[in-house]
Amino acid sequence: PQPPLGKGGLKIVADPNVPATKPGELxxxxxxxxxxxxxxxxxxADRLKLNWHLTRLDRTDRETYIAVFSTPDGQQEVEARTVVxxxxxxxxxxLLQPLQPSxxxxxxxxxxxxxxxxxxxYPLSDVNGKLVGFGNLIPRGQGIRTLGTIWTxxxxxNRAPAGWQTLSSYIGGATDSEIGNLxxxxxxxxVHRDxxxxxxxxxxAQPKVLAVNVWKRAIPQYNLGHFDRLEQIENGLKSLPGMYxxxxxxGGVALGDCVRRGFERAQSVREYLQNQQSDSRSI
Incomplete structure (x- = not known):
């Protein structure tokens, strides 16, 4: 069931079947x-559309948006009052270049x-000691290419059979773009060398390789001028009401940040639609 909507925003109803966690616990x-x-x-359910590729956004005189999609069934157009x-x-x-170049x-x-x-x-017999904890991060100055390893x-x-250790390592990043070419x-x-x-x-011995996933464009970097760019975006979006x-x-790349941001945007969309409805009734 959908979480109930409270006056102050979206309420999250805790599932009693989910185990309780301590602050900071993974x-x-x-x-x-x-x-x-x-x-x-x-x-x-069927509200989710798979393999729909958004190719264009147009603004109408009715202050709505026309979203043009390339789909397995050909081109589809959807008119919406809000777009996230x-x-x-x-x-x-x-997508926004024709609507708001700034x-x-x-x-x-x-x-x-x-x-x-x-x-x-790796077999536990090849691991140097018992690994207890989250993992290890490696400073760039250590001369080791891998960024860090999670002791999964x-x-x-149930992340590895008895007698085995599973390790998830990350390599590449802003100072090692060459990884994308390997x-x-x-x-x-x-990674094995490190x-x-x-x-x-x-x-x-050589490890069992369970997965190798390469993202040519991975995590966005919060470089110098980040907040100036966000301010420029915020100011520009004022000319595109209903666009989020x-x-x-x-503001944050972690899963928890994404969930929090999703609820915040949902509340903003809800308030915008409510205000639009109120304005139309008063006309």
Whole structure:
């Protein structure tokens, strides 16, 4: 069921079946983080449109938007009073360029360096000591290419069979854009070499490779001038009432930040539509 709407905004009703957590304690889903989007998709049912590619946004004289989509069934147009763009900044910049060049220019300034996530499994006999904790981050000055490693099977149960350790490592980033040009085998080699220097015993065998995911454009960087760009975007959007941006370049890239921002944008959309309805009744 939908959470009830309170006067002060959207209320979140806690599920009594979800285990209680302590502040700062990590949590996940038994089936991994994919459980969240799958649950949202199940709630949305046929309102969720898959493989619809937004190609253009037009503004009408009625202060609505025409969203033009390329779909498996051909071109589709949807008219809406509000639009929420959750796309990366470079995609939003392309869509908004005809409507608000100033906003588009600010969005184009966000940088997205390449990052790879490499999930490897090692026999516990090859791990140098018992890994208890979250993982390890590596300062750039250490001469090690990998950015950090999450000790996945130490954090959560059932992430590795008995006798094995699963490690999720991240490599690349703003100072190592070359990662985006390497193939999966080369990236695994780089990560294994670094893990051999930090977490593994001498002579450790080659790992089982569980996953290698490379994002050519990964996490947006909050570089110098970030708040100036956000201010330019905010000012520009004043000429596009009903248009909202809701993505991780706005204010925090973590999952919790994205959830919080989603509820905030939902409340803004609700208030805008309520105000529009009130204005139409008073005319």
């Amino acid at each position: 949590g996940s889903f038994k089936g991994g983080l994919k459980a969240l989007p799958l649950a949202i998709a199940a709630q949305l 763009l959750t796309t990366p900044a470079y995609i939003a910049a392309e 906003v588009s220019s600010a969005l184009q300034a966000f940088t997205y360096p390449a990052v790879a996530c490499v999930v490897l499994a 099977s130490s954090l959560f149960p 193939d999966a085998e080369q990236i695994v080699g780089e 893990l051999s220097r930090i977490l593994l015993k001498p002579g450790a 941006l809701c993505s991780n370049y706005v």
